Amino acid sequence: MGIGCVFGPMVTVAMYRVEPTMAGAASGVLNALRQIGTVIGSAAVGAVLQNRLAASLRGEAAKRASDLPAGVRNPFLEGLRHAAESGQEAGVGQSGAMVHLPQGTPSGLAHRVQMAASTLEHGVVHAMRPTLALPIIVIAVGALACFLVRRRQVAGPHPATKSADLSASS
Structure with a gap:
C-alpha cells in the first residue's frame, strides 16, 4: 500500500517539467x-541478511545446545553445520538439522533437543x-536529500504551456 501511494506522486513530480517531446525518454529513464x-536494494538486503544469519546461527546454536549432553549436542551441532553448508532447510518439520533420537530417549531430553531446535527461529530474529x-538508513538519507533540495524558480511559464499559448493565439 505504501509503494502504491508513493509511485503515482513520484512519477508526477519527476515528469512535471519534462517537455512533451521528451516524455517517453524521461519516463523510460525513470522506470x-x-x-x-x-534490484540493487534487494540484493544488498539479501547479502546483509545472509551474512548476519551465518554469524548468528553459529552462536545461537552453541548457546541453545550448551545444556544438551555431549552425545546429543555434538550430532545436533554437526547437523546444523552440515545443513548450513549444503543449503538444506533445517528446523522443526525440516529434515536438514534434526537429530534423530534413538528409541527410548527420555522425554525430558527429547524436550531439551526440541527447544534447542528453536535455534533457527532465534537466529533469524x-x-x-x-x-x-540498511533500508532504514537508505530511507533516512533519501529523506534528508529531499529536504536539502532547493526549489528553483522558473523565469517564465512552463515550456509546454508557452507552446500551447502560441498555437492557440495563431
Whole structure:
C-alpha cells in the first residue's frame, strides 16, 4: 500500500517539467532507474541478511545446545553445520538439522533437543535487526536529500504551456 501511494506522486513530480517531446525518454529513464534501484536494494538486503544469519546461527546454536549432553549436542551441532553448508532447510518439520533420537530417549531430553531446535527461529530474529537497519538508513538519507533540495524558480511559464499559448493565439 505504501509503494502504491508513493509511485503515482513520484512519477508526477519527476515528469512535471519534462517537455512533451521528451516524455517517453524521461519516463523510460525513470522506470529503468527505479528497477535498477529495486534490484540493487534487494540484493544488498539479501547479502546483509545472509551474512548476519551465518554469524548468528553459529552462536545461537552453541548457546541453545550448551545444556544438551555431549552425545546429543555434538550430532545436533554437526547437523546444523552440515545443513548450513549444503543449503538444506533445517528446523522443526525440516529434515536438514534434526537429530534423530534413538528409541527410548527420555522425554525430558527429547524436550531439551526440541527447544534447542528453536535455534533457527532465534537466529533469524537476531539477524533481522541489523538487516533492517540498511533500508532504514537508505530511507533516512533519501529523506534528508529531499529536504536539502532547493526549489528553483522558473523565469517564465512552463515550456509546454508557452507552446500551447502560441498555437492557440495563431
